[in-house]
Amino acid sequence: MGSLGLIEIWRFAWRGISANRLRSSLTILGVLIGVSSVIILTAVGNGSAKSVKDGIEKLGTNSVTVMRNGGGGGFSRSANSNTKPLTINDVKALNDKIRAPQIKAAAPILNAQGSCTYGTFSSTPQSMKGTWPSYFEAANSPIDKGSYWTNEDVTNKRAVAIIGTTTATDLFATDSPIGQVIRCNGQKVTVVGVMKSKGTVGFQDADSVVLMPLTFVQRSMAGYGGLSQIQVESVDAASTTLAMDQVTTIMDAQHKIKSATSADYRVLNQASILQSSSTSSKTLTVLLAAIAAISLLVGGIGITNIMLVSVTERTREIGILKAIGAPKSAILSQFLIEATLLSVMGGISGVLLGIGISHFSVLGVKPVVSLTSVLMAFLVSAMVGLIFGGWPANRAASLRPIEALRYE
């Protein structure tokens, strides 16, 4: 007796929402902004963290570079005649599996400068290197088309090259470069392979590259001086630090270094440089998450506010409903359903808007939406809506009718 059907209560709740369009849309807007900003901000944070991580993986987390100290570039402690150049003997020592079990491969690098031409097309690669086949492994540089040149090519000082995609596009546009003869610094070189694209990191285009056998570059371009670098690859990413220690031990022995301060070489891990930028992108994610949490809080306070005001404003209405015989349960369920509907509508539109905006790049970052943030944002706003819609409604419905009626 005196009961209101469930469908009837839903209809009453819907009428309560639609009778107050402005108030309802403001509530929905509050939830929407809270939810979508959380989703977008965390997606931007995730996106930037992911792009840094991808960059590291492309460069190879396993690779370690040995450079000559004072040999141009970087801070030099001992730019005098005492510095020994990096030699093939150093490379051979680093390839010693017994002394350096954590080193998978070490490859010499001799940089040359110049440009390459093919017919009327010309390209100036950002790097032109003479090396060994082990480089492809050590520098995480697999080929995409064609084949690798081999140790035999190195022994025979053959004029063969593997080129990066940027160089390939410069010289051949869309044609296949495999088997074509290009001229690098005037020397005829046969292209045997094209590397898989590595992308651009900062100003460095890793695809603007020509790789040739070390012996060929020594003979025809750069001469027989010291090596520019030694590229070392550790057995796996976890042992990179250990491999770096082994490199230091071997190089100290090779160059007869007594103390670290007098070292005439440097050991660098490109990944470790990027690792620090990944740390800063983690900081960015934390910062964005904090902003997101604040916007969720602000959104939550907005919802709380409008729910409190709306219920308080309707205390009198609740009094009237009680006076004409509405039981507390019916009033409470009507207000709870209203609050739920508003929160859910705001939540769903917030999720849609957030995911929608996350499809565009924000400040050059491609956002990555995380399911956790979507769920978090949605649940928190729905809970806030329910609690702060339900609690004052319960308070008002529990008043004596006369107290609710007198409420101004």
Add this chain to the structure above:
Amino acid sequence: MSVPVVKVEGVTKVYGAGDTAVHALRGISLKIEQGEFVAIMGASGSGKSTLMNILGCLDAPTDGDYWIRNLNAAELDEEQLSVVRSQLIGFVFQSFNLIPKTSATRNVELPLAYQGVSRSNRRARALAALESVGLADRAEHQPHELSGGQQQRVAIARALVTNPAMLLADEPTGALDTASTAEILALLHEINRKGSTVIVITHEEEVARSARRMIRLRDGAVVEDVTWAA
């Protein structure tokens, strides 16, 4: 003799406590029979509104007993009281108390909805009630589109639609002009003639004089209870 609609015995109502306690009702006893038209008179502060709130189960007395028909209000819980309000009492307030932004028909339908009456049935009854107060042509108007007199008639229709045992009107003409006052009084009398018990709270002599019985309160106690010959 039949059971009286209202039986009040030694009802007191105290607001606050200690030195600041206000004794709104100081022991009231009265009986109202089925079909009476009673005016409860008194200056402001005499306790007449407090009495009306207790009679309508909107408020509970501090002490004393109140029977509506044969139900003791003090023995009923929240839910049962809401059923009493729904089935036995119809309210008319000075400030109309219609639900805003809701059509006249829907306002009149509301008490039936809480009784669980089906939608088509309650719409028909709401329209009939609106017709009986002369507002059939204003059925779809919202409260703010109606004059004070019309709003009060919608409120009366809402109070009547459940066929309550009694109609409680608290200063029903307090916010109305003379012409509307006459209309509303005529309407209340017509309702009474059809058999409903009508209790009107008022401070206006002419409203009281139109009633068959007048109970005058002063300082929370009954000082006069007269019945005029029909």
